[in-house]
Amino acid sequence: MQIAVASGKGGTGKTTIATSLALSLASDFDVWYSDCDVEGPNGHLFLKPEITQKSEAVIKIPEIDPVRCSLCSKCVEVCQFHALAKIGKTILVFPQLCHGCGSCTWNCPEKAINEVPNPIGMLETGMTNTGMHFSQGVLTISEPMPTPIIRQLKRTIKPSENSIVILDAPPGASCSVVETLRGVDFALLVTEPTPFGLHDLKQMIGIVTEMRIPAGVIINRGGDTFSPLEDLCSDFHIPILMHIPFERRIAAGLAKGLTLIAINPDYSQKMQDIYRHISSILASNKG
Amino acid sequence: MKLLISAQQPELEGLIDRRFGRSPWFILFDTDSDSWEAFKNPGVEKSGGAGVAAAQFAVDKGVNVVISGDFGPHASNAFHVAQIEMRLFTQDVLHVNQAVELFKQDKLPEFI
Numbered sequence: 001m002q003i004a005v006a007s008g009k010g011g012t013g014k015t016t017i018a019t020s021l022a023l024s025l026a027s028d029f030d031v032w033y034s035d036c037d038v039e040g041p042n043g044h045l046f047l048k049p050e051i052t053q054k055s056e057a058v059i060k061i062p063e064i065d066p067v068r069c070s071l072c073s074k075c076v077e078v079c080q081f082h083a084l085a086k087i088g089k090t091i092l093v094f095p096q097l098c099h100g101c102g103s104c105t106w107n108c109p110e111k112a113i114n115e116v117p118n119p120i121g122m123l124e125t126g127m128t129n130t131g132m133h134f135s136q137g138v139l140t141i142s143e144p145m146p147t148p149i150i151r152q153l154k155r156t157i158k159p160s161e162n163s164i165v166i167l168d169a170p171p172g173a174s175c176s177v178v179e180t181l182r183g184v185d186f187a188l189l190v191t192e193p194t195p196f197g198l199h200d201l202k203q204m205i206g207i208v209t210e211m212r213i214p215a216g217v218i219i220n221r222g223g224d225t226f227s228p229l230e231d232l233c234s235d236f237h238i239p240i241l242m243h244i245p246f247e248r249r250i251a252a253g254l255a256k257g258l259t260l261i262a263i264n265p266d267y268s269q270k271m272q273d274i275y276r277h278i279s280s281i282l283a284s285n286k287g
Numbered sequence: 288m289k290l291l292i293s294a295q296q297p298e299l300e301g302l303i304d305r306r307f308g309r310s311p312w313f314i315l316f317d318t319d320s321d322s323w324e325a326f327k328n329p330g331v332e333k334s335g336g337a338g339v340a341a342a343q344f345a346v347d348k349g350v351n352v353v354i355s356g357d358f359g360p361h362a363s364n365a366f367h368v369a370q371i372e373m374r375l376f377t378q379d380v381l382h383v384n385q386a387v388e389l390f391k392q393d394k395l396p397e398f399i
Binding site: 076081082083084085086087088090092094096097 | 330333335336337339340342343346361364365368369370
């Protein structure tokens with residue numbers, strides 16, 4: 001089963017939930033935690049894995065052979081990302097705009113395009129001392145495109161049939177979140193009872209609805225009832241799976257690098273309950 | 288000489304746009320004939336690569352000078368290669384025709 005932990009708004013507690021959920025299940029299941037927040041992966045701070053393998057994440061960008069190129073401009077026309085321009089007697093390549101789709105190479109009538117690897121970051125995999133598989137993508141600073149590295153990171157995960165994959169999604173509601181959500185069985189949406197949390201949860205619900213991914217909500221840093229959030233969930237028939245209260249003890253523990261279940265072991269059982277709840281939702285969807 | 292000026296409206300007397308890649312319109316002004324024409328910026332609706340798309344448009348139109356409030360790294364790179372001159376609006380420029388006049392008087396600073 002693949003579960004993505006996403007939020008829309010940043011700083012609502014995705015990594016808090018994802019790491020504790022993963023740890024709570026690790027004694028009974030083969031768990032694969034993967035930090036897809038490649039612009040700022042921080043799950044490693046809590047899980048403290050031993051990284052045993054590092055490889056470069058690359059995208060293949062075009063390199064034009066000026067001898068073969070007839071300057072027909074076909075590559076420029078087919079590139080929907082405008083990573084190519086025909087300027088005088090040269091075809092200019094803009095590597096930071098290239099998504100590595102290969103359309104230019106495919107369409108070049110002169111076979112004048114070679115694809116050369118352009119490194120954009122690192123893929124790191126290993127294990128935690130609790131026996132959990134760990135992986136994270138690290139996008140190189142100033143590289144603008146997180147989606148290829150997320151795609152390649154997800155390919156490093158090799159679950160068996162009964163494994164549980166937990167994807168710690170990036171914040172926001174853009175391409176990198178969609179890339180993380182692609183193919184998952186369930187989206188766990190972490191939010192907070194504020195207008196910002198509400199606004200961004202709406203966006204996330206829009207995405208999971210469009211992608212037909214069943215979802216549940218965790219309201220973090222709660223306290224008094226914030227009815228717009230609960231109304232939104234009930235309008236879209238999205239269950240609220242857990243409330244985590246706003247507690248100084250939790251904030252202080254997280255700031256020290258402790259996981260939620262280390263701060264309060266009761267959450268271990270609660271996380272297992274959430275997993276069972278998700279399993280039953282998925283089972284009833286199938287039936 | 289052909290000037291391309293980023294504009295908010297398809298009018299010579301219209302407001303300039305200080306953005307290059309994302310400006311909705313371009314005014315192409317020919318200083319030899321004092322004639323002008325407005326074009327939609329093909330870059331404006333792109334999710335990415337707007338600067339390159341707009342620069343490609345300028346190159347294809349055979350302009351000699353582009354005038355805007357600023358040029359991003361991709362567009363300016365393309366213009367350097369194309370040897371197209373980049374000039375900047377001064378603070379007092381509001382309308383396209385003002386930019387044309389100031390260019391003729393060589394009062395618009397170069398983009399470096």
